[in-house]
Amino acid sequence: MPVQDFEQLFQKKIDNEVKIEPKDWMPDAYRKTNIRQISQHAHSEIVGMLPEGNWISRAPSLKRKAILIAKVQDEAGHGLYLYSAAETLGMSREEMINDLHSGKAKYSSIFNYPTLTWADMGAVGWLVDGAAILNQVMLCRTSYGPYARAMVRICKEESFHQRQGFETLLVLSRGTDEQKAMCQDAINRWWWPSLMMFGPKDSESTNSDQSMKWKIKRKTNDELRQQFIDMAAEQVKVLGMTLPDEKLKWNAERKHYDFGEIDWNEFWNVVKGNGPCNKQRLEARRKAHEEGQWVREAAMAFAEKRRSKQKAA
């Protein structure tokens, strides 16, 4: 069969909402796009542990510490689900990790911002995880089977992350003047970077969007961003706080909130590696990997020893 026929059959499956599975024929570009997207998503989960790990030893109570540990452990699990999904497309785990550590592969730039106060743990949960969830809910219906299944699992676990974040802020918002100020400050710092998580404006897209045609993605950046802003603009009222955007205003005609311009220079700068914490994050990952090497080797040696003992017995 000529390749065009395979491609037509493939597109027909996609159009009929038939999921693509690892051993099915797929266009090279579909495979490549999925590997890139899924591995970047996995790296985001893994690097995403770092800004929160910063607060595990500083959490204000045992309860908050236990919650934070559980959340960080979830992120590790989410990274593993996603690495496994990417591996089904033929890229090895080692290759992916090496690409992250060499700087070739990227992760979400949101994790290149520092977590300066305890209120940041709340703002990260509410805004950053909130923005991620909108993407992930959409991705539960993505066309590549293993990716979709990983996303279903992740979404089930993720809603606790957002709720605990909002609750953390809620407690602060009802506290002392100092705590209230801390809460507002965290929201101010995380709001714009959270909006950038959805990626550039649709109007700046020059290529026809193959990812939408292949149903890897099902909503545009602007659709998701608007959905997020509409939700957050209402939720922030419960906190008695404000979002740092003077232009944020309900538009009765559009039935959506209008909002101000995002600083895209900042976005691309952080993507390029010039964010406040890019260097620190990568160094932490490399250090962990290098210092863990002897553990990985020892586990293999131990497994080998156990195998040979079993054989002898």
Added chain:
Amino acid sequence: MKNFIRKFYYGDIPEEKAGGGSYQTINDTANWPLWEVFIRSKQGLDHKHAGSLHAADAQMAIENARDVYTRRMEGVSIWVVESKYITASNPEEAGELYEPAVDKIYRHPTFYQLPDEVNHM
């Protein structure tokens, strides 16, 4: 710069924006094999495929599966098998493989028209 901007989303930065560093990656001599994990969610139900993970041996695979797939009491029993031992049917041969079942609709109870009085049969 605009020409290079493609529509992409969280967790999907296009290749041309990806960097490349001078960091010398270490060559891992210890590549743990891949295991498939099956979980029984409660007594009386089948083990169901949950996902996969890397581990040095079977026991470690079970311990890792406990941490990765049953953090919220999703399971009461775990099976692991090294992925290389799984033989799968070929999707390209699906047509021939399942063809024998296609025209045997009389294997389904709905094939038989019965009077209303006995139709609960």
